[in-house]
Amino acid sequence: QVQLVESGGGLVQAGGSLRLSCAASGRTFSINAMAWFRQAPGKGREFVAAISWNGGSTYYADSVKGRFTISRDNAKNTVYLQMNSLKPEDTAVYYCAAARGPFHSNTAEYAYWGQGTQVTVSS
Numbered sequence: 001q002v003q004l005v006e007s008g009g010g011l012v013q014a015g016g017s018l019r020l021s022c023a024a025s026g027r028t029f030s031i032n033a034m035a036w037f038r039q040a041p042g043k044g045r046e047f048v049a050a051i052s053w054n055g056g057s058t059y060y061a062d063s064v065k066g067r068f069t070i071s072r073d074n075a076k077n078t079v080y081l082q083m084n085s086l087k088p089e090d091t092a093v094y095y096c097a098a099a100r101g102p103f104h105s106n107t108a109e110y111a112y113w114g115q116g117t118q119v120t121v122s123s
Contacts, residue, residue, distance in 0.1 A: 002026045002112040004096045009117030012086055016121070020081040022096030022114060033103030034079045035110060036070065038092035038119075045095070049081060050103035059103055064090075086121045094119050 008020040024031060035050035049070040050059045058070055069082040079096065094117050097110035104110075 002028060002031060002098050004098060004112055004114035006094065006096045006114040006117040009094060009119045011120045011122065014086060014088055014121055014123050016086050017082070017084045018086065018119060020083070020094055020096075020117060020119070022079045022081075024077040024079070024098060028077050030100050031098045031112075032101055033099045034072065035097045035099070035103060035105075036079075036081045037095045037097060037107060038090075039095070039116075040089075040092040043092075045107050046092075047105035047107075048094070050105065051079060052103055057103070059105070061105070083119070086119075088121050088123045090119065091121050092119060093117065 003025045005023050012018050031053050033052050036048040037045045038048050039045045047061050051070045067085045072079045096114040098112040099110045
């Protein structure tokens with residue numbers, strides 16, 4: 001099993017920045033990719049960004065490309081999401097996820113999930 005714990009959410013004004021962290025523990029050797037998803041009230045869970053665990057390849061949703069950056073620190077078993085130029089439509093609960101396979105934008109490909117952290121962007 002893999003446990004994921006997110007942190008770093010909060011309230012920020014439009015145009016501001018936040019950095020989310022996701023610490024992985026347990027059978028981390030089984031992780032091949034990690035990703036961030038988000039879910040706004042009344043909407044489905046939406047892919048945000050993904051990163052391969054060893055190679056560092058990244059993949060972003062068009063809605064966040066150029067504003068968000070996903071990165072990892074393998075020594076700390078931690079993945080980060082740097083969010084800049086935040087917009088009110090970025091308001092959501094952000095979830096960290098880990099996959100045993102290649103990175104993907106489909107939630108079904110991820111076996112492990114964190115509890116989520118709230119990000120609220122005021123206008």
